[in-house]
Amino acid sequence: MWGRRVDGQVLNFYLAGINNQNFLMRDRETGSYWQQVSGEALAGPLKGSRLTRVSSDELVWSRFRAEAPEGSVLLGETDREHTDDYAADWEAQIQRAPTVIDTTATPLAPRTLILGLEQNGATRAYTAARVREERVVHDELGGVAILLWAPDAGSVRAFERRIGQEPSAMFEGSGERLTDDATGSTWDFTGCAVAGPAVGQCLRRVDLLLDFWFDWYVYHPDSGIYGEPGA
Amino acid sequence: MMNAAPRGRARWLLLSIFASIGALATVVAPYYVMRPFAAQDPGALAMVLTVARQAPWLLALCLTAGLFAAVRTWPGGSWTRWPRRLFATLAVLLIGAAAYGSQINLFEQMFAPLAAPRYVAASEAKLADDEVVLAVALGGAARAYSVRVLAYHHVLGDELGGEPIVVTY
Numbered sequence: 001m002w003g004r005r006v007d008g009q010v011l012n013f014y015l016a017g018i019n020n021q022n023f024l025m026r027d028r029e030t031g032s033y034w035q036q037v038s039g040e041a042l043a044g045p046l047k048g049s050r051l052t053r054v055s056s057d058e059l060v061w062s063r064f065r066a067e068a069p070e071g072s073v074l075l076g077e078t079d080r081e082h083t084d085d086y087a088a089d090w091e092a093q094i095q096r097a098p099t100v101i102d103t104t105a106t107p108l109a110p111r112t113l114i115l116g117l118e119q120n121g122a123t124r125a126y127t128a129a130r131v132r133e134e135r136v137v138h139d140e141l142g143g144v145a146i147l148l149w150a151p152d153a154g155s156v157r158a159f160e161r162r163i164g165q166e167p168s169a170m171f172e173g174s175g176e177r178l179t180d181d182a183t184g185s186t187w188d189f190t191g192c193a194v195a196g197p198a199v200g201q202c203l204r205r206v207d208l209l210l211d212f213w214f215d216w217y218v219y220h221p222d223s224g225i226y227g228e229p230g231a
Numbered sequence: 232m233m234n235a236a237p238r239g240r241a242r243w244l245l246l247s248i249f250a251s252i253g254a255l256a257t258v259v260a261p262y263y264v265m266r267p268f269a270a271q272d273p274g275a276l277a278m279v280l281t282v283a284r285q286a287p288w289l290l291a292l293c294l295t296a297g298l299f300a301a302v303r304t305w306p307g308g309s310w311t312r313w314p315r316r317l318f319a320t321l322a323v324l325l326i327g328a329a330a331y332g333s334q335i336n337l338f339e340q341m342f343a344p345l346a347a348p349r350y351v352a353a354s355e356a357k358l359a360d361d362e363v364v365l366a367v368a369l370g371g372a373a374r375a376y377s378v379r380v381l382a383y384h385h386v387l388g389d390e391l392g393g394e395p396i397v398v399t400y
Contacts, residue, residue, distance in 0.1 A: 001367055004388065004397045013397045015338050015386045017265045017283075019276055023338075024265075025386055025397070033280050036386070036399045043280035054396050056367045062360035064375045065353045071366075071373030072350040073358065074387070076380045100270035154363040 002039050002051035020100060022215055037211065038219055055207050060154035067190060101214040107228055110214035116223070117158060117208050119144040123223040125216055130227060131156055135174055139226060146206060147171055149178065151189050156210075159191045159203035240315065243300040247322035250296040254329035257282055257289045262337065290330040297326045342385050350374065369394050376400075 004011045009029060016026035016033060023036040032044025039051035064071065099110040108114070114125040120142030131137055137148040138161070145161035145168030163169045169182040177194070178187045185196025192202040209216070216223060261279040264271060282289065301319035304312070353375070358364070364375035370392020381387065381400035388397050 001365065001399060002397050004395045010395045011397075012388055013386055014336070014344060015342050016336055017261065017280070017338055018267055019265070019271045021267070023385055023399070024280075025399070031284055033284075043277060044284055051397075054367060054369065054394075056365050056398075058378070059364055059366045059375070060360065061356075061358040061362040061364050061375065061377075064364055064366045064373075065356075068366070068368070068373035068375075069353055071353045071375060073353055073356045073364070073375040074377060074380060075349045075351055075356075076377060098268050100268060152361075154361060 001054040001056040003054055004051065006046060006049055006051065020215075020218055022218070037209075037215055053207065055205065057157060058155065058210055060152055063152070063155050063189070099212075099214050101218055103214050103217055106213070106217065106225070108213045108225060110212065112213040114211060114213045114216055114225075115148065115156060115158070115208045116211055116216045116220065117141055117146065117206060118220070119146070119206070123220040124226055125213060125220075125223050126226040127213075128156070128210065136171055136178065137226070138170060140168070144206070145169075147203070148208075149189065151176055155189070156208070157189065157191065158206040158208045160206055162204065163198055163201065240304070243304045244315065244318065246296055246300040247304075247319050250293040250300065251322045251325050254290055254293040254297075254326040257286050257293070258329045258333050265338075286333045290326070290333055294323070294326045294330060297323045342383065345380075345384050345387060348387060348389070365398065365400065367391060367396070367398075369396070 004013065011027035011029050013025040013027050013034070015023055017024035019035060019042070024042070025034045025036055026032065027034065027046075030045045032041045032046040032049075034041050034051065039053060041047050041049045064073075097111075101110060103110045108125075108127070113128040115128055115131060116123065116125050122142030124139070124141050126137065126148060131148050132150045132153060135150050139146045139148070147159045147161045148156065149159070150156040161168045161171070163180060163182050163185075166182040169180040171178040171180050171187070173179050176189060179185065180187065180198070183196055183198045185193040185198035187203070188194045190202070191205060193199045261283045264275045264279040297319070301316070301323050304315050304319040358377065363378045365378060365381065366373065366375045372392040374389070374391050376387065376398050378400060381398065386397060386399055388395070390396065
């Protein structure tokens with residue numbers, strides 16, 4: 001998700017091409033071409049410009065509704081023709097689709113779903129399956145202590161484990177609440193303390209990108225993989 | 232003097248051919264390089280993106296050349312001119328068709344954008360509890376986009392909390 005104001009100009013994008021199985025967008029205002037996954041303009045008057053990333057979450061609907069009852073949601077088509085067909089076995093179809101990026105030198109299959117993190121120039125991919133299985137993942141990336149938390153099968157967030165002066169608190173628990181070992185406080189999935197001495201504090205959110213491994217690998221060829229040697 | 236006329240004719244014939252090939256290449260090359268299940272070479276991609284960006288000028292040039300060749304082919308009363316006239320006319324039609332085709336973006340046709348995105352309050356929406364959504368919070372406003380809907384359209388322009396954003400999936 002990207003901000004679409006560039007140098008004070010609001011751009012309107014449409015899908016206009018493909019580059020190694022990631023979409024190119026074109027803006028109507030300048031005719032520049034942009035890579036969807038990196039937000040970088042590849043051609044046209046704005047070549048070299050970058051869109052500003054807007055942080056977004058993948059959540060299950062019930063969680064969004066609980067966290068943002070005043071929020072709104074995009075409606076599906078009234079013409080349901082596309083989406084219904086599409087939903088049924090879309091994931092399965094996608095898994096079978098061929099890829100063009102050579103990932104044979106890596107331990108993951110090209111269409112493995114990963115969560116990509118980038119901190120201070122260091123990048124690491126966490127397979128979505130493993131994070132969902134472990135639910136709470138402690139790690140360190142680019143000198144930043146990281147917490148990945150997947151409380152249900154469709155929601156995941158990443159935070160920095162710093163609480164006040166403690167740069168790398170450890171968290172314990174499962175489901176909807178975690179407790180940290182530095183202050184003994186209880187934290188909810190928004191990353192804020194709901195009980196204990198840290199109440200009123202929130203952990204810093206860390207952006208993560210849900211992507212296919214091959215796509216992450218194209219743009220982050222030096223990326224490590226969580227749980228693999230050399231990560 | 233006897234050779235001048237055939238050489239002149241060949242010249243306009245060649246111009247018709249080159250203009251047609253140029254017009255076709257302008258339209259087809261971007262799709263050829265951006266084949267969905269092929270790897271894209273950065274150099275080739277940069278080239279066809281330039282071609283795509285300059286397509287209106289390139290096609291106008293081809294069309295002008297094609298028309299010019301047809302006009303120059305036309306004069307004279309002899310019936311033997313008709314094959315050449317027909318060829319020149321077909322070339323102009325072909326270039327015209329290419330110019331028209333260049334206005335159609337097949338990628339956009341394939342993944343039609345949502346014509347009029349509509350939003351409802353979270354309290355009134357009827358999504359399944361476990362449906363996965365992309366959620367964003369900006370300027371005090373929160374909005375969710377169903378992955379099921381986004382996966383078909385891929386690109387959606389929106390504005391949230393006063394900020395223009397583009398939702399991609």
